[in-house]
Amino acid sequence: MEMQKTYNPKDFEARLYEEWEKNNYFRAEADPSKIPFTIVIPPPNITGQLHLGHALDNTIIDILIRFKRMQGYSALYLPGCDHASIATEVKIVEQMKKEGLTKNDVGREGFLERAWGWKEQYGGRIVEQLKKMGVSCDWSRLAFTMDDNCSRAVREVFVNLYEKGLIYRGDRIINWCPGCKTALSDAEVEYTEDESFFWHLKYPVKGENRSITVATTRPETMLGDTAVAVNPADKRYEDLVGKTLVLPLVGREIPVVADDYVDMEFGSGAVKITPAHDPNDFEVGLRHDLEVIRVMNDDGTMNAAAGKYEGLDRFIAREKIVEDLKACGALVKIEPHAHNVGHCYRCKSTVEPIVSKQWFVKMEPLAKPALDAVARNKIKFTPERFTKVYNNWMEGIKDWCISRQLWWGHRIPVWYCQDCGETVVSKTDPDCCPHCKGHDLKQDEDVLDTWFSSALWPFSTLGYPDKSEDLKYFYPTDVLSCGYDIIFFWVARMIFSGLEHMKKVPFRDVLMHGIVRDEQGRKMSKSLGNGIDPLLVIDEYGADSLRFSLINGVSPGNDTRYSRSKVEASRNFMNKIWNASRFVIMNAEGRTIPDIQDVKLSAADKWIVSRLESCVKEVTLNLQKFELGIAAGILYDFMWSDFCDWYIELCKSALYGDDEAKKSATLGVLCFVLENALKLLHPYIPYITEEIYQNLPNVSGSIMVSEFPRYNSKLAYKKEAKAFERVMEVIRVVRNMKASVGCPAAKKVKLFVSTSNKAYVNANTTSILKLAGASEIVFCDNGACIGEKTVSQVTELCTVYIALGDMVDLEKERARLQGELERVVGEIGRADGKLHNRGFMDKAPKNLVEAERAKLEKFIEMKAKIEAQLREL
Incomplete structure (x- = not known):
């Protein structure tokens, strides 16, 4: 092939990806002669399209996979998508609404048919978008959280946990989203500080002329109060414990109970107890055997237990209740109060803590081994600070509500016999009731939390529950790379699931990256309209430019800012690499390129080879430590400064001279350095490195299956490189002296040099003259020999003098x-x-x-x- 004159990624990116797929370069085999290296993709939801967060995440993973593949590992990058129960159902309901349809109109089967159609349309789109990024996934293993094998894994795990007593069904306080009409786990609730009020209410003591004042931020729930609690050590209420209060507006008699939960120093020291609408109140209710009265429907309207407020929206009911409390004299005062309010992470509706019959996983027995695995360094977090974040959450974890009131998802594998009332939990659909042999079985209507299936991702995608060869070879996986915002949603759940069901950790390292923000540091969102479509960036600049701009200079765990200028800077870097490579290839055309160990190397040759070996060592070390941003910076500096700006300029004298031996040696060094530099860069910028590599002399095959450079101490040339850097210092000094007096860079000046090492200066005169912009070098003891005003500078190799009149018209x-x-x-x-x-x-x-x-x-x-x-x- 012939390289085009200008860098245009559209000329080759699609072609190269097709070649890689055709040649099965992404395919990872269970090869006993190789060490496995596995990373599973954080599965994108089928609801949307690729965003910059996906682009960053997949670039990080692809860099590690390509690096390990080139090192000789059997490197598996396992792709897939998540069914995203809530998000997908919301999208489909919105779509049906435009058609004038509801879920009930189409029925469960009709709805699921639409959902699978959505998956086919959008799941495939995400795959094609990932391919545009250049990620080297093994597409033959493309997984989906609801495909047959993953669904088998979900049932296997559910039944096993149920049989161990770790899954149960019961009435407990859960987070309820009135917008999505489903339960949410704690991790799916986002808290924001909202401006609201404290309403202070007066509850009269039955038969006495006194009352207790309580405060609430949700007056609408007072209709479900079943007690008022005080601290047993609070002398103010000592005589009221055990007495009865009359609930305003309702007239229900409720007891005063003593409980350590109450903080005597906060407010009045008396707390209204609404067991059906507050998690802490629910626990107090259990301790005191209080009645649980739910006053709200699933859609956020008030129910029959709310009396005359039945049918009103919760917030409208709040206003009416406050008016009526004021009218009856029960409202003492209203105080402004800012407090944290939970919102649904999907639809942003205000979440209601509400009592509901749901399915739960007991977390305490699962959390202990998951904490121990991290404490014993079986799993390491990078950056290490996220270990504390993980530990804090796992130590305070509550039972996990896993049932969702949706149709799209893994339906809970539980059946209820309509004849005898037996509950049947089965890995396969039962034909009859095992107790009474009746056939009238009704499956539970709910589906499992999306994160229940994605918690099994590292092993369900490799064949579990079957003991497949892939599972034996590729599990445990090696690295889990994801944003720090899903450490609770996904990372923690994969850890305890892997330990419970595979008896091994699911991965050895957790690499946390930050969020891609806009130029102003804001989180990208639809509401702000500041989102960036990575495919549009790729279309304009190429995938390599986007990939490099997302990684260069970024450290693990820290947020990064996207800017067009960063992408343009990366595009300029691609241009630099392209032009330098084209220069080398054009000069090498038609010539036999020698091995650098078979030729005599100049001081400049040894310097660049030494810089290359240093680059190999530092890049490899930083990639192994997950310091991908640092490694990118090292590569950038080496290619731009050392290779392009220095060595290519230094070698032009030899290339354009008459000494064939020098020319041949120089071409050997140019090709050797360029080939290895491209290999080092390949994990970051796969397309441009492949296109150039295939045009290099003396190479064959694809760069992605070539060997990653290894540090060679024999080529380090440390002493020689250090010596030559003294020559480079002289060049820089002369350039700076000329610039300081406004002398044009192209103007040739005579250098007067005082040195004890004339031989070394003589040996490198050509380099100094060419790169410093000098006409000749004259040795002298000091500047006095010049006979006029001089500018001078001391360097490690020599003192340089330049006649001021030689540089400027005085x-x-x-x-x-x-x-x-x-x-x-x-x-x-x-x-x-x-x-x-x-x-x-x-x-x-x-x-x-x-x-x-x-x-x-x-x-x-x-x-x-x-x-x-x-x-x-």
């Missing part, structure tokens, strides 16, 4: 500086005048006055420098 420079001095003096007078103007000082804002003072100081400093330069001239 008369013109004097005139220029004099003009600049006059301008600066004028600015000083202007600023000083303002600062001594009473009108300005009295009326101008403080920041404007400070700005003028800063300007005056700056111009005074400039004046001193110009005067010093004039004195030098």
Whole structure:
């Protein structure tokens, strides 16, 4: 192939991905001769499309997979999608609403038919989007949380936990979303500080002329109060414990109970107890055997137990109840109060803590081994600070509500015999009741929490419950990479599920990355309209530019900001690599390229080879430590500065000279360094590195299955490299001296050099002259031999002198500086005048006055420098 003159990723990205797939390069086999390395994809929901969070996550995973594949591992990147019960059902309900239909209109089967159609349409779209990113997933193993094998795994796990007594059904307080009309786990509730009120209510003591004052943030729930609690040590209420209060508006008699739950110092020290609508009240109710009265329907309206408020929306009922409490004299006062309110993570409706009959997983027996695995370093978090976050959540974990009142998802594998009332829990659909042999069985209407199935992802995708070869070989997986925002949703649940069902940890390392934010640091969202479609970025800049911009300089666990300028900078880097590679390939065309160990290397050659070996060592080490951003920065600096800006310029004299041996050796070094640099870069920017690699001389096959460079101490040339860096210092110094006096970079100047190592300077004269922009080097003991004013600089190798007149026209420079001095003096007078103007000082804002003072100081400093330069001239 011939490389195009300009870098255009559209010319080759799609073609190369097709070649990779055709040649099965992504396929990972259970090969006993290789070490396995496995990462399962954090499965994207089928509801949407690729966003920048997916792009970052999959770029991180793909870098690690490509790195390990090139190191000789059997590297499996296992892809898949999640059915996302709540999110998908919301989307389909919205779609049906536009058609004038409801779930009940189409029925369960009709609804599920639509859901599977949605999966086929959008699940496939996400796969194609991931391919555009260049990720090297083993698509032959594409999984879906509701495919046959994953569904078998879900039933296996549910029944096993049930039989162990770790899954139970009961009436407990759960988080209820009136918008989605389903239960939510604690992890699915997002808390925000809302401005609200404390309503202080007076509950009269039956038969006495006194009352107890309580406070609430949800007056509508007071209709379900079944007690008022006080602290047993509170002397204020000692004589009231055991007495009866009359509940305002309702007239129900409720007891005063003593419970340590009550904080004597908070408010009045008396708390209304509503067991059906508050988790803490529910526990108090259990201790005191209180009645549980639920006053709200699933849709957030008040039910029959709410009396005359039945049918009202909860917030409208709140207003009416407050009015009626005020009218009957029960409302003492209203205080503004900001407090945390739970919202559904999907539809953002205010969540209601409510008593409901649901299915739960007992968490205490599962949490203990999961905590122990991390404590014993069987699983490590990167960054380490997330260990504490994980431990805090697991130590305080409550039983997990796993039932959802939806139709899309894994239906709970429980049947109820309508003849004898038997509950049948089975891994397969039962034909009859095992107790009475009756055939009238009704399956539980609910489905399982989406996270129940995704908690099994590391082993359900590898064949569990069957003891497949893939499961034996690729499990446990090696790394779990995901955003820190799903540490509770997913990471913790995979850990305890893997330990419980596989008796092994699901992965050895958890690599947490941050959130991709916009340029202003805001989280991307539909409401802000600041989301970025990565496919549009790819279309404009190419996948490699996007991938590199997301990783370069980013550290694990920290948020990153997306900006067009970062992508453009990465695109410029791709251009630099492309142009440098094209230069090498064009010069190597038609020539036999020698092995660098068979030729004589110059000082510059040994320096670049040494820099390459250092790069290999540092990049490998940082990739192993998951410091992908640091490794990217090292690669950027090596390619841009060391290889392109320095070595390619240094080697041009040899390439364009008449010495064939030097030319041949230089081409050997150029090709050797470029080939290895491309291999180091390949995990980050797979497309451009593959396209260039296939055009290199002396290589064959794909770069993605080539060997990742290994550090070679024989090629380190540490002493030689350090010595040559002294030559580079001279070049930099000359460039800086020329720039400091305004000498054009292209102007050739004579260098006078004082050194004790003339031989080394002579050996590298060509490099110094070419890159420093010098005409010749003259050795002298000091600058006195020049006979006129000089500019000098001391370096480790030598002292360099340049005649000032050789760099600038002294008369013109004097005139220029004099003009600049006059301008600066004028600015000083202007600023000083303002600062001594009473009108300005009295009326101008403080920041404007400070700005003028800063300007005056700056111009005074400039004046001193110009005067010093004039004195030098």
